[in-house]
Amino acid sequence: MPEKTVREMSAAQRKHYSLEAKTFRATLLGCILLGIVMLIVGLGLYSYSLTMQYVNHAFYISQYASMSATYGADPLAFAQEVMEKYKSLNAEKRMKTGTAEYRAEFSEFESAKNYTVLINMLSNYTRSEDVSDVYLAMYDEENSAMVYIVDPDEEDRLLPGEWEPVNEKGMHKFLDWNGEGMLYDIEHIDKYGWICTAGTPLRNDKGKICAFLLVDVTIDNVLTGIRTYTLQVTVAMLLIIMIISFLMIRHMKKTLVEPIDEIANAAQEYAKERSAGVKDTNCFASLDIHTGDEVENLSLVMADMEMSLSEYEENLTKITAEKERITTELNLATRIQADMLPNVYPAFPDRSEFDIYATMDPAKEVGGDFYDFFLIDSNHLCMVIADVSGKGIPAALFMMATKIILANNAMMGKSPAQILSDTNAAICSNNREEMFVTVWLGILEISTGKLTAANAGHEYPALKNPGGAFELLKDTHGFVIGGMDGIKYKQYELMLEPGSKIFLYTDGVPEATDAQGNMFEKERMLSALNKDTNAAPEQILKNVHTAIDEFVKSAEQFDDLTMLCMEYKKIEE
Amino acid sequence: MLNISKKIENTKAVLTLEGRLDTVTAPEMEKVIREALPGLTELILDFKKLEYISSAGLRVLLLAQKAMNRQGKMKLCRVNETIKEIFEVTGFSDILTIE
Numbered sequence: 001m002p003e004k005t006v007r008e009m010s011a012a013q014r015k016h017y018s019l020e021a022k023t024f025r026a027t028l029l030g031c032i033l034l035g036i037v038m039l040i041v042g043l044g045l046y047s048y049s050l051t052m053q054y055v056n057h058a059f060y061i062s063q064y065a066s067m068s069a070t071y072g073a074d075p076l077a078f079a080q081e082v083m084e085k086y087k088s089l090n091a092e093k094r095m096k097t098g099t100a101e102y103r104a105e106f107s108e109f110e111s112a113k114n115y116t117v118l119i120n121m122l123s124n125y126t127r128s129e130d131v132s133d134v135y136l137a138m139y140d141e142e143n144s145a146m147v148y149i150v151d152p153d154e155e156d157r158l159l160p161g162e163w164e165p166v167n168e169k170g171m172h173k174f175l176d177w178n179g180e181g182m183l184y185d186i187e188h189i190d191k192y193g194w195i196c197t198a199g200t201p202l203r204n205d206k207g208k209i210c211a212f213l214l215v216d217v218t219i220d221n222v223l224t225g226i227r228t229y230t231l232q233v234t235v236a237m238l239l240i241i242m243i244i245s246f247l248m249i250r251h252m253k254k255t256l257v258e259p260i261d262e263i264a265n266a267a268q269e270y271a272k273e274r275s276a277g278v279k280d281t282n283c284f285a286s287l288d289i290h291t292g293d294e295v296e297n298l299s300l301v302m303a304d305m306e307m308s309l310s311e312y313e314e315n316l317t318k319i320t321a322e323k324e325r326i327t328t329e330l331n332l333a334t335r336i337q338a339d340m341l342p343n344v345y346p347a348f349p350d351r352s353e354f355d356i357y358a359t360m361d362p363a364k365e366v367g368g369d370f371y372d373f374f375l376i377d378s379n380h381l382c383m384v385i386a387d388v389s390g391k392g393i394p395a396a397l398f399m400m401a402t403k404i405i406l407a408n409n410a411m412m413g414k415s416p417a418q419i420l421s422d423t424n425a426a427i428c429s430n431n432r433e434e435m436f437v438t439v440w441l442g443i444l445e446i447s448t449g450k451l452t453a454a455n456a457g458h459e460y461p462a463l464k465n466p467g468g469a470f471e472l473l474k475d476t477h478g479f480v481i482g483g484m485d486g487i488k489y490k491q492y493e494l495m496l497e498p499g500s501k502i503f504l505y506t507d508g509v510p511e512a513t514d515a516q517g518n519m520f521e522k523e524r525m526l527s528a529l530n531k532d533t534n535a536a537p538e539q540i541l542k543n544v545h546t547a548i549d550e551f552v553k554s555a556e557q558f559d560d561l562t563m564l565c566m567e568y569k570k571i572e573e
Numbered sequence: 574m575l576n577i578s579k580k581i582e583n584t585k586a587v588l589t590l591e592g593r594l595d596t597v598t599a600p601e602m603e604k605v606i607r608e609a610l611p612g613l614t615e616l617i618l619d620f621k622k623l624e625y626i627s628s629a630g631l632r633v634l635l636l637a638q639k640a641m642n643r644q645g646k647m648k649l650c651r652v653n654e655t656i657k658e659i660f661e662v663t664g665f666s667d668i669l670t671i672e
Binding site for chain 2: 368387388389390391434435436438456457458459460477478479480483484507511558559
């Protein structure tokens with residue numbers, strides 16, 4: 001495996017690792033291995049059959065020659081005579097074989113009639129049958145020597161009685177032959193090279209082997225044949241390998257490399273068209289690959305992918321558009337909700353008897369909290385703070401209805417308890433979703449400072465008397481609005497001295513949570529309120545807001561955050 | 574996070590709540606209660622390990638209380654001080670049976 005990726009490679013490296021090159025190398029290697037195996041097997045079979053042919057030839061010559069010899073002369077008697085002479089010599093004399101002195105001992109046999117007949121006969125066989133030598137010999141078991149009886153070899157003729165040492169093991173094969181098959185032995189002799197010797201034993205009346213008629217064939221030409229054969233086969237093999245490799249490359253190119261290149265080009269084209277902004281691309285779908293295999297499947301899968309991607313994008317565009325529309329609408333809803341609440345300050349520029357300030361920060365785009373304040377008549381200021389169960393759009397819709405019903409009831413001049421009871425009845429008449437809202441509502445008689453209030457399950461307000469600090473006012477509580485039909489609310493009265501302040505809030509303030517899950521709690525809220533008790537309502541809300549921000553730090557605002565602060569000032573004479 | 578373990582014997586169900594019952598977890602609680610409601614005559618909510626309840630959680634309690642008013646009884650047990658205070662402030666202590 002290459003260390004670099006395809007993209008990092010140079011053109012030459014790419015070519016080296018290409019499918020084409022890989023196929024070529026694999027084919028070449030495979031063919032060469034196969035060729036070598038075939039060559040070895042072929043050579044084995046070839047040389048075996050060729051050698052056997054020579055063996056066959058030699059063996060039958062020995063058979064014919066032995067028959068002719070027995071028929072035309074008396075080789076057994078002649079052999080016996082020579083052997084008797086040979087055995088009569090002592091070891092020392094025998095060692096002189098090949099010398100003139102030794103030959104002289106046997107000179108009588110050269111002129112014997114049998115010898116003349118046999119040497120002519122065997123010489124004829126040698127010449128006419130194109131073998132190395134056809135000769136008559138006897139084995140001397142005691143000395144492991146081959147004693148020549150008649151040897152017609154023209155180049156290196158041995159006379160009767162002369163001997164050569166032989167391989168005892170090879171010789172036993174001849175002595176122990178049972179007459180089945182062919183009798184032969186193959187041996188390498190330095191002087192002659194590879195020699196095959198086939199033979200036929202000659203036996204006397206008692207069945208005793210008296211001599212062998214032996215035929216020597218040189219099989220060196222078998223080796224020459226092998227060399228020629230190898231050369232021819234190798235050349236033919238190389239040619240065939242080249243042709244096969246070439247055909248394989250062409251096949252691979254057509255069925256694999258070219259289709260893959262087409263797919264790669266289509267992918268490149270696809271990327272180009274996409275970045276150019278073309279939506280209905282047709283890069284993979286227009287591919288025309290019919291290989292019927294995995295490559296064709298790949299091209300089809302790519303075409304499917306192309307199609308589902310465009311469909312996906314179409315859907316995505318639709319969803320994005322839808323999302324944008326919702327976002328726009330939510331932004332508009334946020335503004336409408338904010339505009340529904342009094343948010344221009346100073347709220348009552350011509351009234352110096354009181355100062356009022358309020359804020360609402362929804363956790364989502366729209367919230368379920370709200371505050372409200374308005375003059376019922378020139379002497380009565382109505383203040384509301386409320387918290388709808390849940391958050392987001394459902395809470396916001398519920399909040400809008402509650403706000404309007406509360407304001408309508410208040411404008412009719414009812415008492416706070418009556419306003420809450422009537423509002424509860426109106427909401428409970430049609431509230432299948434079981435939504436509810438906690439409300440604190442108070443009406444201030446501006447001329448006297450008398451505050452009449454009722455609480456429907458809302459947080460305790462914080463009250464500050466002149467010269468004192470903010471403290472929670474544990475007021476009378478009724479059940480939440482919208483929770484149960486027919487609830488009667490109780491109201492309470494308290495007198496505000498000039499300089500008194502009242503702070504109203506929703507549970508988003510004490511329950512503001514930091515990243516570790518700790519809550520802001522009412523204690524921290526009160527200490528933030530009391531940081532500067534003389535500050536104007538706007539500043540007091542800012543102090544609380546700052547304290548909350550410092551407490552929660554990076555944690556996400558989880559609940560709506562709504563606060564209202566009213567300061568009762570001196571009564572104008 | 575909120576873990577609800579449910580134990581139902583015939584027509585009596587005990588729900589043990591652990592964690593926070595707020596806007597995020599209230600819908601799950603609502604689903605569990607709505608599934609358990611049919612045929613129920615006694616619903617007991619164990620609040621021992623409940624740390625916090627928001628207005629969305631109160632809404633689910635209100636829903637369950639109203640349903641149980643029609644078919645049997647519901648009670649809350651082992652409610653801690655923080656949550657008891659929330660019940661008192663919101664007036665829920667008037668409509669719920671708290672032991």
